[in-house]
Amino acid sequence: MNIDFHQILPRSTYILHKNDKYIFIIPEKPDWVVANKNFASILLKLDGKTSIKDILNTYKNHNYINDLEKTLKKLVEENFFYDVQQKCINSKNKLYTLHLNMTSKCNLKCVYCYAEERDNNINDDIDIECYKKMLDEVYEINKNTIVTFTGGEPLLNDKTLLLAQYCKDKGLGTMLLTNGTLIDENNAYEIAKNFDSIRVSIEGATEKTHDKIRGKSSYLKAIKGINLLKKYNNNPLIATTVNNINKHEMADMVKKYGNNLHFQPIYSVGRAKNTKLEIDGEEYYNILNTIDGVKPHAFLQKHIANMKNRGCLKCAIGEGEISIASNGDVYPCHMLHTKDFYSGNIKKQSFSEIYNNSKVLINIRNMSVNNRQTCKLCPVRLLCAGGCWARAYYESGDLNGFDSFCDYELLSYKNALLNLSKSN
Numbered sequence: 359m360n361i362d363f364h365q366i367l368p369r370s371t372y373i374l375h376k377n378d379k380y381i382f383i384i385p386e387k388p389d390w391v392v393a394n395k396n397f398a399s400i401l402l403k404l405d406g407k408t409s410i411k412d413i414l415n416t417y418k419n420h421n422y423i424n425d426l427e428k429t430l431k432k433l434v435e436e437n438f439f440y441d442v443q444q445k446c447i448n449s450k451n452k453l454y455t456l457h458l459n460m461t462s463k464c465n466l467k468c469v470y471c472y473a474e475e476r477d478n479n480i481n482d483d484i485d486i487e488c489y490k491k492m493l494d495e496v497y498e499i500n501k502n503t504i505v506t507f508t509g510g511e512p513l514l515n516d517k518t519l520l521l522a523q524y525c526k527d528k529g530l531g532t533m534l535l536t537n538g539t540l541i542d543e544n545n546a547y548e549i550a551k552n553f554d555s556i557r558v559s560i561e562g563a564t565e566k567t568h569d570k571i572r573g574k575s576s577y578l579k580a581i582k583g584i585n586l587l588k589k590y591n592n593n594p595l596i597a598t599t600v601n602n603i604n605k606h607e608m609a610d611m612v613k614k615y616g617n618n619l620h621f622q623p624i625y626s627v628g629r630a631k632n633t634k635l636e637i638d639g640e641e642y643y644n645i646l647n648t649i650d651g652v653k654p655h656a657f658l659q660k661h662i663a664n665m666k667n668r669g670c671l672k673c674a675i676g677e678g679e680i681s682i683a684s685n686g687d688v689y690p691c692h693m694l695h696t697k698d699f700y701s702g703n704i705k706k707q708s709f710s711e712i713y714n715n716s717k718v719l720i721n722i723r724n725m726s727v728n729n730r731q732t733c734k735l736c737p738v739r740l741l742c743a744g745g746c747w748a749r750a751y752y753e754s755g756d757l758n759g760f761d762s763f764c765d766y767e768l769l770s771y772k773n774a775l776l777n778l779s780k781s782n
């Protein structure tokens with residue numbers, strides 16, 4: 359390695375700054391280095407006129423010279439100073455989650471549900487052999503796919519348990535999204551055994567708030583279901599959709615359920631449309647960030663570390679994720695069961711033919727956050743990948759459009775980067 363070389367920071371370098379912390383981020387790689395004020399001022403000296411050797415000479419009598427030399431050499435070795443030569447790799451794996459909507463029917467009528475009315479009037483008429491053939495093909499595409507059973511209420515369909523068992527026997531992962539109210543002594547053991555993970559939707563810390571959203575008596579039934587699953591050693595995650603009715607109870611939810619919570623923001627879709635229940639990205643960020651015990655950045659920091667020098671060109675839509683309606687229609691995302699995104703039907707074609715050849719899916723796979731008008735100059739674009747593209751579609755009518763959760767993404771990623779330790 360030639361430390362005499364006159365290094366220069368790539369022109370696209372952004373500097374995020376908070377207190378004594380500076381993050382130099384090169385968006386198109388994406389790569390970054392965390393610096394204190396001292397090191398930041400040294401990095402800024404690398405303007406093509408001063409070499410690393412010059413810098414090491416200047417600081418040779420300082421007590422941090424060894425650390426400085428080590429860090430600068432590491433950055434040179436890792437090509438930090440070079441402009442990116444090739445397009446980044448999309449790190450999303452092939453088909454890691456398959457949503458199986460087992461029915462469009464439901465025994466509840468939640469005030470904001472996106473699903474129940476969307477697939478209204480379609481029959482749950484896929485026979486079990488057709489499902490099994492499809493799952494065999496999924497297994498050939500990716501042996502580690504997680505099959506998520508959802509709906510409507512998936513426990514209304516008898517095939518849900520049989521298929522979960524089929525997936526487990528093959529080695530595919532299984533997840534159940536349920537309202538919990540149909541779990542009883544007769545089925546709890548089988549449910550607990552056949553799902554690797556279960557999410558039960560609970561809307562608030564109090565029975566009153568939950569029932570206001572999900573209907574009378576639904577809270578006590580869901581809690582009973584959760585306790586039965588626990589009895590059979592499957593401790594479900596609590597899934598909470600944050601909205602204007604329950605947002606004030608999130609701190610109490612954390613006190614009650616600790617880390618066993620999965621928060622998701624509401625989408626203004628289906629029954630939630632025109633209800634004024636939605637919150638915007640900044641508010642969602644502030645709600646999560648002001649609760650003691652919630653560390654929204656903890657998971658992001660893992661994700662960021664994974665993305666270093668790889669990046670991600672878009673969310674899972676159409677490649678990492680596929681969703682199948684209860685009549686066999688295939689879509690690129692569980693939130694996008696609309697005519698525009700119809701990609702085929704598993705009763706008429708084989709799953710792999712649809713997955714590999716559908717024009718809708720191929721078009722989506724060719725999309726990239728680098729080409730999105732609102733994202734293409736964003737410093738965190740290859741970490742954020744443009745957020746949830748389905749939300750953009752619903753808010754602007756275009757997968758490439760703007761969505762109100764950009765504020766949430768930007769705040770989250772900037773703060774996650776600023777919270778990185780030096781060793782990152």
Ligand SMILES: C[S@@+](CC[C@H](N)C(=O)[O-])C[C@H]1O[C@@H](n2cnc3c(N)ncnc32)[C@H](O)[C@@H]1O
Nearest residue numbers: 471472473509510511535536537559624625630
């Ligand atoms: C559609 S439900 C299906 C599974 C099951 N019936 C349940 O309620 O958990 C899956 C998840 O989507 C959430 N959900 C429903 N409508 C939503 C919306 N408009 N925005 C965000 N999440 C929503 C539910 O709260 C639930 O956690």
Ligand code: SF4
Nearest residue numbers: 464466468471510537
């Ligand atoms: S959110 Fe789940 S439980 Fe509620 S109406 Fe929709 S499908 Fe049914």
Ligand code: SF4
Nearest residue numbers: 733736739742764768
């Ligand atoms: S959604 Fe916002 S934060 Fe994410 S890449 Fe686009 S502009 Fe950046």
